[in-house]
Amino acid sequence: MAFLSLKNLSRTFGSTHAVAGVSLDVNQGEFFGLLGPSGCGKTTTLRMIAGLEKPDSGTIEFQNADITNLPPERRGFGMVFQNYALFPHLNVFENVAFGLRARHKTKAEMTERVTSALELVQLPGYERRAMDELSGGQQQRVAIARAIAIEPALLLFDEPLSNLDVSLREETRSELRELVTRLGLTAVYVTHDQEEAFALCDRISVMVGGKLMQTGRPRELYEQPAEISVASFLGRNNLIKAMRLSSSKTSDGEFKTLEGGHTLHLPVNHSDLAPLNKPVYLAIRPEHVQLNTNGSENSLHGNIREIVFAGATSTVRIDANGLLLEALVLRTDGLQVNQPCNVILSPDHLTLIK
Amino acid sequence: MALLLVTAIVLLYGVIYPNFSVVLSSFQRGGSWTLANYREILGQRIVIEAIISSLGLSVGTVVFCALVGVPLAFLFERFDFPARRLFAALAALPLVLPPLVGTVAFIFLCGETGILAHAIQNLLGLANPPWRLRGWVALLLFHTYTMYPFFYVLTGAGLRRIDASLAEAARVLGAPRTTVLRRVVLPQLTPSLVAAALLTFMTSMASFSAPLLFGGDVRVLTLEIFTARQRGDFVMAITETVILAIISLGALIVFQRYEGTRRFAAAAMKGTTRRRVSISSGAARVLATIAAVAFAVILVLPVVTLFLVSFAQEGSWTTQTLPSAYTVANYRRIFSDTYAAEVFFNSLTMSAIAAVAALLWSFCIVIVLRRRRETGKVVGEGWRRLLSLLILVPWALPGTVVAVSVAEAYGEPSLLLGSFVLVGTFWILPFVYFLRFMPLVVRALQASMEQVDPTLEEAAGSLGARAWQRFTRVTLPLVWPGAVAGTLLAFVIALGEYVASVLVFVPANRPISIAIASELRDFNLGTAAAYGVVLIVIISISMMVAGRLERLRG
Numbered sequence: 001m002a003f004l005s006l007k008n009l010s011r012t013f014g015s016t017h018a019v020a021g022v023s024l025d026v027n028q029g030e031f032f033g034l035l036g037p038s039g040c041g042k043t044t045t046l047r048m049i050a051g052l053e054k055p056d057s058g059t060i061e062f063q064n065a066d067i068t069n070l071p072p073e074r075r076g077f078g079m080v081f082q083n084y085a086l087f088p089h090l091n092v093f094e095n096v097a098f099g100l101r102a103r104h105k106t107k108a109e110m111t112e113r114v115t116s117a118l119e120l121v122q123l124p125g126y127e128r129r130a131m132d133e134l135s136g137g138q139q140q141r142v143a144i145a146r147a148i149a150i151e152p153a154l155l156l157f158d159e160p161l162s163n164l165d166v167s168l169r170e171e172t173r174s175e176l177r178e179l180v181t182r183l184g185l186t187a188v189y190v191t192h193d194q195e196e197a198f199a200l201c202d203r204i205s206v207m208v209g210g211k212l213m214q215t216g217r218p219r220e221l222y223e224q225p226a227e228i229s230v231a232s233f234l235g236r237n238n239l240i241k242a243m244r245l246s247s248s249k250t251s252d253g254e255f256k257t258l259e260g261g262h263t264l265h266l267p268v269n270h271s272d273l274a275p276l277n278k279p280v281y282l283a284i285r286p287e288h289v290q291l292n293t294n295g296s297e298n299s300l301h302g303n304i305r306e307i308v309f310a311g312a313t314s315t316v317r318i319d320a321n322g323l324l325l326e327a328l329v330l331r332t333d334g335l336q337v338n339q340p341c342n343v344i345l346s347p348d349h350l351t352l353i354k
Numbered sequence: 355m356a357l358l359l360v361t362a363i364v365l366l367y368g369v370i371y372p373n374f375s376v377v378l379s380s381f382q383r384g385g386s387w388t389l390a391n392y393r394e395i396l397g398q399r400i401v402i403e404a405i406i407s408s409l410g411l412s413v414g415t416v417v418f419c420a421l422v423g424v425p426l427a428f429l430f431e432r433f434d435f436p437a438r439r440l441f442a443a444l445a446a447l448p449l450v451l452p453p454l455v456g457t458v459a460f461i462f463l464c465g466e467t468g469i470l471a472h473a474i475q476n477l478l479g480l481a482n483p484p485w486r487l488r489g490w491v492a493l494l495l496f497h498t499y500t501m502y503p504f505f506y507v508l509t510g511a512g513l514r515r516i517d518a519s520l521a522e523a524a525r526v527l528g529a530p531r532t533t534v535l536r537r538v539v540l541p542q543l544t545p546s547l548v549a550a551a552l553l554t555f556m557t558s559m560a561s562f563s564a565p566l567l568f569g570g571d572v573r574v575l576t577l578e579i580f581t582a583r584q585r586g587d588f589v590m591a592i593t594e595t596v597i598l599a600i601i602s603l604g605a606l607i608v609f610q611r612y613e614g615t616r617r618f619a620a621a622a623m624k625g626t627t628r629r630r631v632s633i634s635s636g637a638a639r640v641l642a643t644i645a646a647v648a649f650a651v652i653l654v655l656p657v658v659t660l661f662l663v664s665f666a667q668e669g670s671w672t673t674q675t676l677p678s679a680y681t682v683a684n685y686r687r688i689f690s691d692t693y694a695a696e697v698f699f700n701s702l703t704m705s706a707i708a709a710v711a712a713l714l715w716s717f718c719i720v721i722v723l724r725r726r727r728e729t730g731k732v733v734g735e736g737w738r739r740l741l742s743l744l745i746l747v748p749w750a751l752p753g754t755v756v757a758v759s760v761a762e763a764y765g766e767p768s769l770l771l772g773s774f775v776l777v778g779t780f781w782i783l784p785f786v787y788f789l790r791f792m793p794l795v796v797r798a799l800q801a802s803m804e805q806v807d808p809t810l811e812e813a814a815g816s817l818g819a820r821a822w823q824r825f826t827r828v829t830l831p832l833v834w835p836g837a838v839a840g841t842l843l844a845f846v847i848a849l850g851e852y853v854a855s856v857l858v859f860v861p862a863n864r865p866i867s868i869a870i871a872s873e874l875r876d877f878n879l880g881t882a883a884a885y886g887v888v889l890i891v892i893i894s895i896s897m898m899v900a901g902r903l904e905r906l907r908g
Contacts, residue, residue: 083809099819
């Protein structure tokens with residue numbers, strides 16, 4: 001049985017369906033991500049898990065108990081808010097001890113737990129500081145300490161790193177992951193940053209427009225997006241509109257691109273899922289598009305339109321008879337704008353999306 | 355649920371029933387329904403004149419206050435020069451002066467027997483005072499002095515809010531300064547200007563002390579209501595009260611309509627803050643500095659005069675420019691006299707009762723009105739709006755209207771109070787003060803609540819705090835400075851209240867303002883001034899505490 005289970009959760013605000021029928025399971029000890037563009041309903045989903053928002057329909061089960069109508073203060077979950085929501089009138093100690101006071105802990109136990117929580121977030125000795133004496137990163141750590149001090153059954157994160165600058169964000173990210181693993185906690189982490197979700201999470205659900213599009217391990221989502229919205233949201237992708245030509249079950253699937261009229265082949269196990277004579281998408285990551293190499297299958301002729309230098313890599317934009325493609329290359333030797341080139345879309349890297 | 359009940363009861367007894375009974379009574383004569391009261395009253399020239407005078411005075415006041423307040427706001431908000439802060443610090447002074455005290459100070463300064471008139475008379479050797487402080491000119495002058503801060507303060511705040519990059523963008527797009535002012539700055543300033551105009555209009559509509567003391571032939575509605583009650587013509591007083599109430603509420607409704615249709619999106623992007631331009635040209639700098647000092651002097655002069663007169667020996671100030679003999683006898687008198695002690699005790703007790711009641715009630719109303727995201731609202735949106743409107747009503751109504759309606763509703767045994775009659779008891783004034791000034795406290799508390807980040811309570815909830823703990827440990831510590839500051843404001847305004855007091859006071863609850871008025875009538879100018887000075891001292895201390903609290907919150 002799943003540790004946390006959302007069943008068909010829906011929530012509307014006025015006429016907008018913020019969350020529409022979301023179901024997902026989170027396992028114990030898992031670092032689970034909710035990823036999606038802003039306004040996709042991921043934060044609303046998290047707030048429903050926390051009990052801060054009531055679902056219009058659907059249920060939330062935690063350790064096999066229905067907690068849908070339980071008020072937040074009785075769920076025992078820790079939450080780290082996007083703006084940290086630190087109490088400005090209390091010092092660091094009182095902020096971290098807040099949840100312990102609500103639980104009527106003894107003074108000794110409170111001091112001990114606050115001290116250890118502050119040590120865990122590497123802020124020992126900061127007890128007496130006021131909130132406005134802390135940097136953004138330190139405030140962030142206090143918010144985490146406050147959430148873990150109550151020894152939560154589940155830890156919820158609402159874009160906790162979005163207010164930090166880039167270098168601090170990456171540093172805090174790995175510390176956070178380590179901390180959660182060390183304490184053996186289960187976490188649900190909301191973010192719009194794909195890189196962050198990939199680096200942190202064991203599994204991720206991608207949400208778009210209030211709906212849950214796909215759930216899986218980061219690599220699965222990246223390499224085998226099941227939906228066009230997932231494919232386009234996660235990283236750069238060449239999305240080629242194409243139609244299946246042959247209906248043969250034995251040979252490779254044969255597709256004709258709508259732009260450029262190229263013929264592309266796909267392995268049998270993928271292509272037999274495509275309906276005949278209906279447009280589908282073939283997706284290939286720019287880093288998998290090969291230029292000027294020898295290969296027989298799925299080789300197209302194109303013209304280089306643009307070369308954008310971006311440090312370690314360069315992006316090459318190619319026009320293959322009306323079909324626009326992007327390739328990510330490490331070296332641009334021998335490539336020149338307005339020169340013809342050879343493009344290989346290897347069947348192993350082409351993904352079919354209906 | 356209990357809170358909702360308290361809210362409903364207070365609004366029923368305080369707002370709905372009194373206003374209802376006034377309106378009903380205005381349509382009754384001899385126990386039957388009739389329009390006769392209105393027909394009769396609107397047929398009288400004196401009433402029509404009063405309506406026209408009230409409207410004319412208010413419109414004139416708005417115009418003059420705008421002409422003074424808006425340019426001053428531009429000058430002091432946009433430019434930097436020596437003595438700028440001196441004026442800025444004093445600018446709102448007239449707002450905190452109790453109207454009666456301000457009026458008295460103004461008479462001592464500008465009246466025909468005041469310092470200025472005497473000075474000119476003695477200087478030029480005239481036989482008669484050079485002017486008489488009477489009528490339209492006197493009223494408009496005094497109203498402009500006391501109410502220009504509405505325009506100054508709100509325009510200044512509006513100017514600070516305008517994103518300077520908008521004006522910069524307009525300049526870059528090729529608009530000359532005047533076009534920027536006309537097409538970028540002024541349109542964004544209109545909400546502030548409209549708000550200032552409304553406040554000025556309604557304060558002027560409600561003005562009573564100045565028309566009473568130097569209105570001369572200008573008979574405004576508030577004064578007419580007062581004199582009608584004095585001569586026992588209650589039907590006329592009530593009918594005129596309804597007319598005054600309709601004009602005031604009408605102005606409020608027009609304003610709210612406007613506010614609803616026009617709203618500028620607050621710039622979410624990072625804007626540029628505008629720096630004050632330092633005036634570098636020598637002549638302009640000198641001129642601006644002189645203007646700042648001159649305005650500052652004009653602002654404090656009435657208060658200084660009051661202070662001076664409070665030390666004048668009674669009867670010693672006749673035709674001299676300044677009083678000739680000084681003494682502390684006036685103060686000794688008001689501090690030793692049992693009558694004066696009683697008056698101070700009355701005002702302090704009644705204001706404190708009203709202010710504390712207003713504070714407690716504000717918490718009720720704010721909790722009832724608050725949107726609660728997770729558990730749904732306590733009351734629906736329609737009810738929210740109705741409640742907010744009902745709370746606003748006593749604020750929008752002139753003090754005269756509030757006093758007359760309470761007197762009308764609770765003057766005889768009624769359905770709501772049983773055999774208990776409020777009129778003629780000590781409690782009528784605390785009740786009227788509470789009604790008049792509770793909107794201020796509610797506003798202050800609502801503003802404080804809005805500043806509290808809603809995620810703080812959510813965080814407290816997720817950490818296991820129950821509703822009561824969330825309120826006492828998170829919300830309350832964050833809002834109390836603002837709430838107490840608002841309560842202090844209500845307290846000091848109630849302390850100098852005159853307009854409503856004069857209509858319904860009884861010997862048992864005679865407040866300070868009534869004592870000032872009676873000393874003035876007996877020509878004990880020094881004693882009247884001393885009362886005023888003591889009142890100003892109490893107000894200043896309270897305002898300083900309130901300011902401290904405000905800073906604590908920020």
